[in-house]
Each structure stands twice: as structure tokens, then as C-alpha cells.
Amino acid sequence: MRRILVVGAGQSGLQLALGLQSKGYEVTLMSNRTADEIRTGRVMSTQCMFDSALRHERDLQLNFWEQQAPKIEGLGVSVAAPDGSRAIDWLGRLKGYAQSVDQRVKMAGWLDTFAQRGGQLVIHGASVADLDYFARTYDLVLVAAGKGELVSLFERDAARSPYDAPQRALAVSYVHGLGPRPEHPQTEAVRCNLVPGVGELFVMPTLTTSGRADILFWEGLPGGPLDVFQGVKDPGEHLAVTLELMEQYTPWEYARATNVELTDAGGTLAGRYAPVVRNPVGRLPGGGLVLGVADVVVANDPITGQGSNSAAKCAASYLSSILMHGDKPFDEAWMKATFDKFWFTTGKPVTQWTNAMLGVPPEHVLNLIGAAGQLQPVADRFANGFDHPADFDAYFYDPEDAADYLESVAGAAAVAAPGSGSDSASGSGSGSVVGDSSAE
Structure with a gap:
């Protein structure tokens, strides 16, 4: 033995x-x-x-909590516009559900x-x-x-x-009381909110010590407006700062967070580390x-x-x-x-x-994210890349590969629905993102 x-x-x-x-x-x-x-x-x-x-x-x-944890069926991406609206907003469908257990x-x-x-x-x-x-x-x-x-x-x-240095400042809050996204109220989904030049807010359903909850997770560019949690020790203050930032940078997420409260006194976390x-x-x-x-x-x-x-x-x-x-x-x-x-x-x-994703995204990546708002197969493929990251090698890194992929999907959509140019039921927004997107 x-x-x-x-x-x-x-x-x-x-x-x-x-x-x-x-x-x-x-x-x-x-x-x-x-x-x-x-x-x-x-x-x-x-x-x-x-x-x-x-x-x-x-x-x-070892999947002891599979029946209790929320079954996450989608992954959505929203990109903030300078006026506080969403330049892009779409939901990709996962082939198999994801789960989060505290x-x-x-x-x-x-x-x-x-x-x-x-x-x-x-x-x-x-x-x-x-x-x-x-x-x-x-x-x-x-x-x-x-x-x-x-x-x-x-x-x-x-x-x-x-x-050789941290690329994001991290701040986490586990909360009860978060409302659903009104456009998909029945769908449990991870939401990735990209705020160009500022950082990202991730929202995900989870199972914690007190039952179903949601995680609010800010990733801020070091030295930027989200990098404000280092001196915050009180959990209540941590949540308050989280919500203030949501109100300012992701008002569509803040709208469903007005009644949230921390799951427990240990429900916050902040820090940073170098990849x-x-x-x-x-x-x-x-x-x-x-x-x-x-x-x-x-x-x-x-x-x-x-x-x-x-x-x-x-x-x-x-x-x-x-x-x-x-x-x-x-x-x-x-x-x-x-x-x-x-x-x-x-x-x-x-x-x-x-x-x-930590660097400044090139134009072809911005076009991919934008196109996912018009072409559901692109949104679905991007979402399922979180399960199989090796798939990104086929279309994500090279501009020619990305263009060929989008052309093939758009062509298939046009054949399937002549005159519509899109088969998206979940997306909205333009076909590209314009502006400084260093948050990506």
C-alpha cells in the first residue's frame, strides 16, 4: 500500500x-x-x-450538494456604455449546468x-x-x-x-435578497459586467451556509476607482461600498440589489495577487x-x-x-x-x-463580444468556453480566425432566417464595442 x-x-x-x-x-x-x-x-x-x-x-x-445548489444554465455579458446604459447585453446558454457551492x-x-x-x-x-x-x-x-x-x-x-504584479483588486460579498434580472427572471445565470477602463462586476448564484445566496464580486484595475477596499474592515461597510460602486457603474445590477444583506459576518473578502x-x-x-x-x-x-x-x-x-x-x-x-x-x-x-482577458482587448475580440449580442451561437460558444477554455484557440486569439468564424455564423443565420440577419433570442446591442476597453 x-x-x-x-x-x-x-x-x-x-x-x-x-x-x-x-x-x-x-x-x-x-x-x-x-x-x-x-x-x-x-x-x-x-x-x-x-x-x-x-x-x-x-x-x-462527492457531489453532496448538487440537488441543493442553484443550477446555473446561462452566462451573460454586459458592457457598460459611457452614459451608464448597456452598450451590449446578452445571455449565452450552457450545454450543462454550472454550480457554485461556498x-x-x-x-x-x-x-x-x-x-x-x-x-x-x-x-x-x-x-x-x-x-x-x-x-x-x-x-x-x-x-x-x-x-x-x-x-x-x-x-x-x-x-x-x-x-509580476496583481492585475486586479478583488472584493467579494455574499448576499441574500438579490432580485432576478427582469429580462430573464426564470434563468439562473452568471453575469459578467464589463466596465471599460474601470473593471468588472461578476454576479453569480451560490449555495452558502445559510442556503441560496448570490455573490457580488468586483475586480478593479489597481489604482482605479474600484480599488478602494484595502482599508475596509467592517463587513457592513464593505457591502455599502460594493453597492455604491454598483449604483455608479452598473446601475442595471444595482436595481436588483437595493434590498440585499450580507449572508453572515464572514461573507466578505478583499485582496489581490499576481497571476x-x-x-x-x-x-x-x-x-x-x-x-x-x-x-x-x-x-x-x-x-x-x-x-x-x-x-x-x-x-x-x-x-x-x-x-x-x-x-x-x-x-x-x-x-x-x-x-x-x-x-x-x-x-x-x-x-x-x-x-x-486581463489585457486591453484587440478590436477583433471586441467585435466577437459585440456580435454575440446579435448571433446566439456566438453567445453560446463564448459561454461554453468557460467550461472548455481550449476552444478559444479556434477563433478568439487570431483576427482572421475570428472574422472567418463570425462570417460562417452570420451566413448560417441568414440561411436559417432569410432577411433577419440574426437568430438571437437573448441578445441586444451593437455588433462591436467602441472605446477604451482595458477592463476586459
Whole structure:
């Protein structure tokens, strides 16, 4: 029986530990907090998991909250015009529903499950010195704790990390009482509101400790008008500032938020971090090796909502690599190959897309977003790219590819509905966005 240590009890660490446990491995899991401390603590993320990531949880029968969590069937994009209206507003339909479960609910539940199933749970904030010892007593040590001292074991990969500073200031509020979008009152959807030159507001349904809720999530350009949360410590003040910014920059979202209240005192979060890709193998002072997992080695900005999705896919990929390796030693070559498998299938496409969305979008990308308001297939494809980011490579990055794609969709729409020029039932707005769109 192979002995494996997993350090970190987030999406990737817990999913991997529970997966290995279900396959008969002797697994030790280290968490810096108990399940109760997680459950009663502060929110940790703005997770929205799409269908392919959710399938990994279903495969391991860990989808405990699937019947309770809102079923998110669409993803909408709105672009603010200078006069406070929406220059563009459309809703793409997801092929399979997405879901968001507050990580306080999920991680606490999974941690309890791991212990109930006989796993060895150690409540301890691991240090490099701890891992130096454990690396000699376990067949494999996996580091899935994306913050703190352990991250220093993994060197920044400069070739894959174009940014060395945070690209957005982040501010999150979990609320009850948000009304529906009047144009689609029956559809649960993630809403991406782009405010050119300022930042983005994301609104998503979720399941939290007190039931169904919504997440209000500002991403502001550093130093800009949204970058005002650093000194805000009081949760009530945090929500008030969030709503003031919504009233000013996204009045259509503010209109349905006039009666909201925080889900709990721990329902706010603010911070920032630099997107980074790190080398996957960490070398300990005593010569032992550890393998980084998920956002320990690939940490993208949340602008594309890929954190928990990538974590689930990384855990599934690593689990497959471990199972296929049998009883052979987990050496450096295996560690690098295991990471490369995840990188080329998931990490690289997500990083390329996220970094593109953080920069100033070129004209052809603005045209794509605008065309989605007139052509429903474009809106649907863009929305489903959140589930399969590799699809963007076919039409998103190259101007000629984008033009060819839009021409083919417009031609098909004209054939299907002669004289109409559009088959969109959900979109509105012009075919392009004009002006400074650095928020994209």
C-alpha cells in the first residue's frame, strides 16, 4: 500500500485525497483548520464550477450538494456604455449546468467525510521543515496549499508568467435578497459586467451556509476607482461600498440589489495577487522532492472563473497519473510528466485565455463580444468556453480566425432566417464595442 501525504484542504487537495482514499491508498491529509473552523470562518473564494469540472466530483460521488445548489444554465455579458446604459447585453446558454457551492460548506463537508472514511487527518499548518521530515516517510508528498511558506519551494516560471504584479483588486460579498434580472427572471445565470477602463462586476448564484445566496464580486484595475477596499474592515461597510460602486457603474445590477444583506459576518473578502505559473517540483533542504498541485503551480486571476475548475481538473489528472504509475517510484521525471499532462490539457489554455482577458482587448475580440449580442451561437460558444477554455484557440486569439468564424455564423443565420440577419433570442446591442476597453 502506497503512503501519500496531501498538504492543503482546498478543492484540489481534498478531491485528490478523497480520490486516492477511495482507491485504497494510505492517505494523510494536513489542514491548517478543522472542519468547524472552516465552516464558521470567512468566505474563501468566488467559485463557479462548470459541467466538466463537476463531473469529476460526480465520478468520485462527492457531489453532496448538487440537488441543493442553484443550477446555473446561462452566462451573460454586459458592457457598460459611457452614459451608464448597456452598450451590449446578452445571455449565452450552457450545454450543462454550472454550480457554485461556498467552499466553507464543501471543504468542511469533505474534510468530515475524509475523516469518517478512515483517513488520517492532521490539523497543522505545515512548514518546509515539516515536509523535509515527511518526505522521508511517505512515497509521495503533494502540496496543495496555495498560500504561505510552502509556496516558496516552487520557483516562478518566468517564461509562462508575463505579470509580476496583481492585475486586479478583488472584493467579494455574499448576499441574500438579490432580485432576478427582469429580462430573464426564470434563468439562473452568471453575469459578467464589463466596465471599460474601470473593471468588472461578476454576479453569480451560490449555495452558502445559510442556503441560496448570490455573490457580488468586483475586480478593479489597481489604482482605479474600484480599488478602494484595502482599508475596509467592517463587513457592513464593505457591502455599502460594493453597492455604491454598483449604483455608479452598473446601475442595471444595482436595481436588483437595493434590498440585499450580507449572508453572515464572514461573507466578505478583499485582496489581490499576481497571476503566476511556477515550476511544479519543489526541492526540500534535505534533498526530498514534493509536487505542487493546482494554484500552487498555476495561479490565474479570477476574471475567467477558472480557479476551482482548474483545481478539480488538476486533482483528476494527478489521480489518473498516480493510479497509472503503479508501484514505481514517484521520481522527478514522473512529477514533471504529471504536471505537463495537466498543463497542456488545462493549465496552458486557461492561462492563455485569462491573461488575454486581463489585457486591453484587440478590436477583433471586441467585435466577437459585440456580435454575440446579435448571433446566439456566438453567445453560446463564448459561454461554453468557460467550461472548455481550449476552444478559444479556434477563433478568439487570431483576427482572421475570428472574422472567418463570425462570417460562417452570420451566413448560417441568414440561411436559417432569410432577411433577419440574426437568430438571437437573448441578445441586444451593437455588433462591436467602441472605446477604451482595458477592463476586459
